[in-house]
Amino acid sequence: MASPRVGFRLAVCLLNISEARKQDIVERIAKAALRDKPGQKKTQATVLNIFSDYDYNRSVLTLAGPIETLDIAERLSHDVPDCSMFYFGYADQPLKRNLVQRRKELNWYNRSNLKVNEIKPDVGMTVSPRYGLTGIGASPYVMNCNVTIDTQDLNIGQQIASAVRGANPGGLRGIQAMAFPHEGTVEIACNVESFKDKPPSSVTEKSRQYISYYIQGEEHLYFSPISIERQIKKLAADHGVPTVGTALVGFTPERCKNLAEQAIREGCGEFWKRHKTITM
Known part of the structure; x- marks a missing residue:
């Protein structure tokens, strides 16, 4: 930067x-x-x-x-x-x-x-x-966004991690995710990576969830931590499980x-x- x-x-x-x-x-x-x-x-x-x-x-x-x-x-x-x-x-x-x-x-x-x-x-x-x-x-830049869900069922956490993982269909671009047992709950640990090419403009809802910044004049984007939290909360609710906290390890690029x-x-x-x- x-x-x-x-x-x-x-x-x-x-x-x-x-x-x-x-x-x-x-x-x-x-x-x-x-x-x-x-x-x-x-x-x-x-x-x-x-x-x-x-x-x-x-x-x-x-x-x-x-x-x-x-x-x-x-x-x-x-x-x-x-x-x-x-x-x-x-x-x-x-x-x-x-x-x-x-x-x-x-x-x-x-x-x-x-x-x-x-x-x-x-x-x-x-x-x-x-x-x-x-x-x-x-x-370019990477940070960690970890969302905790209130369950001890690791299988639910693994399903949610798979759903948000960027490599999978319907996942969030730039997100690497895993689920771990953590202090009597399950934590969805997400690496949030930056990328250069913009999401398709037709995907308007998701494109609004990306944040841009610049490195030497080149635009980079990442999926916003708030949107990650919101998506995991929605997926957890589908399983009847609430979220109980989100930790941003490190900082946003800005x-x-x-x-x-x-x-x-x-x-x-x-x-x-x-x-x-x-x-x-």
Whole structure:
């Protein structure tokens, strides 16, 4: 995202880590993103948000900074011995395979039958039992919108996730969705991806649910979180189940750009301490 107000192009990184119950560790990782290896502070990098889910034991950190300095993924292979990574999206050149496709190829969803010795990572020689396999991808912009339905019936959640998934007929463009048990309910977890080509103008109702923004003069669109929430609420009601909450993990592109500009102008690297997670 070009940012004339701070004089450079901004990049955003959603860093997912398998830790949420030890907040001191999560914050140490966040602070490490603000420093170079010798320990010098990066004045133009900021951690905008930390979203931690105790039940999943997972945290998502929203990092932002100039494209030239946001090199955390590249440095990871040098700073952490024995780590291994696979690429997806625009980082996966020239194929540009998406995250779902790469995970299926790696047998990601079948942990009980995961044969690490047969996996050839894009970076690293072998998959370490200690560090596992890390995915690194690039896209115009992606955020997470998670809607919770008030049931313990995972089958209902899976049907709803399938109905909103963009790859399926009648689904929502740019949406990748899965259903998970979560604190006695079921969460429909949606990755919201951006795309360039406009929906057909004949589909007037759906086209009004997309929001546009620009990267270097090129228009990109995404399905609005409010519309995602509305569609899942309707599908859940068809099963006689209410929704009980929606969490936007991270920010919309516009909100992210504005907060990143503010944080960088003020030299505030630990911006997450000011900001609480947005819950719709």
